Amino acid sequence: MTYTETDLTAAIESLSGTALATLTQEQRDQLDQFHAGGPDAVERLLPGLSLAPAMTVLDVGSGFGGPARQVARRVGCRVLGVDITPAYVDLARALTEATEAADQVRFACADVGTLERSDFDAAYTMHVQMNVADKKTFYADIASRLRPGGRFAIFEVCRTGDAEPAPPLPWSLDGTDSHLVTPDALRATIEGAGFELLEWVDETGWVREWFDDVPARMAAAGTRATLPALLDDGMTRTLNFAVAVANDVVSVYRATFSRA
Ligand SMILES: C[S@@+](CC[C@H](N)C(=O)[O-])C[C@H]1O[C@@H](n2cnc3c(N)ncnc32)[C@H](O)[C@@H]1O
Numbered sequence: 001m002t003y004t005e006t007d008l009t010a011a012i013e014s015l016s017g018t019a020l021a022t023l024t025q026e027q028r029d030q031l032d033q034f035h036a037g038g039p040d041a042v043e044r045l046l047p048g049l050s051l052a053p054a055m056t057v058l059d060v061g062s063g064f065g066g067p068a069r070q071v072a073r074r075v076g077c078r079v080l081g082v083d084i085t086p087a088y089v090d091l092a093r094a095l096t097e098a099t100e101a102a103d104q105v106r107f108a109c110a111d112v113g114t115l116e117r118s119d120f121d122a123a124y125t126m127h128v129q130m131n132v133a134d135k136k137t138f139y140a141d142i143a144s145r146l147r148p149g150g151r152f153a154i155f156e157v158c159r160t161g162d163a164e165p166a167p168p169l170p171w172s173l174d175g176t177d178s179h180l181v182t183p184d185a186l187r188a189t190i191e192g193a194g195f196e197l198l199e200w201v202d203e204t205g206w207v208r209e210w211f212d213d214v215p216a217r218m219a220a221a222g223t224r225a226t227l228p229a230l231l232d233d234g235m236t237r238t239l240n241f242a243v244a245v246a247n248d249v250v251s252v253y254r255a256t257f258s259r260a
Helices: 008-016 025-029 038-049 066-075 086-097 135-143 183-192 204-212 214-221 234-246
Strands: 056-060 078-083 105-109 120-126 146-159 195-202 250-259
Touching (some): 038 066, 038 120, 038 146, 066 120, 135 146, 135 183, 146 183, 234 250
Parallel strands (some): 056 120, 120 146
Antiparallel strands (some): 146 250
């Protein structure tokens, strides 16, 4: 079982030596974007989502809420984040309380399949399906929460060939909850769940460069409250992910779809 960290607010305040509410945006960027690429990866998703201020957007597997707050801040829209890990939803709410996006962003501790709404204008999911064995149901659940024509964007990790990356990984401590598939299999599953492909981009090269710059970014942030410091075995998990990307064992894809 992964995602076992608890009382993350206390951990951040202890590591940073400051109250959650006084963290700067640059400091939050170091700890609340639980995917390769940080806030820049969210920026890459935004054009394909075609968002407008009046829209309501669904973030599936919202983690600590960094992407949801960024989307709300950049677009002026509303965002609902759903995630199945209670401690992560607690932190997402606490971090949001401390920002100007507080009245635009909400979080629910829920499986997307339990949501009653079916009128979201758009949805996205970042670094989540690696944990999902039944991807067909996962994407069909997302499709049925979107209005017809609504955009759906992903930023996801695939295995490049037959080899599996060595655990521990950011999404799996021991490999038992890692369910990687090839890019072709992922794309076919999403299309089969009721989506039409608009854009499919291999971002592995860009992610490799992003990993190369991790030490410099951490040094520049001037805080010890970074994502790897917050996660159990976080440094090893981050390093193993970077090595798997560098060795082409895993690849990272960004894609945009439209709900058919
Ligand atoms: C690697 S983190 C990514 C978090 C966030 N998307 C981000 O990029 O910052 C994976 C997240 O997916 C969540 N998750 C895993 N399986 C899920 C599922 N079936 N439904 C919703 N969330 C899920 C975990 O609780 C965790 O917060």
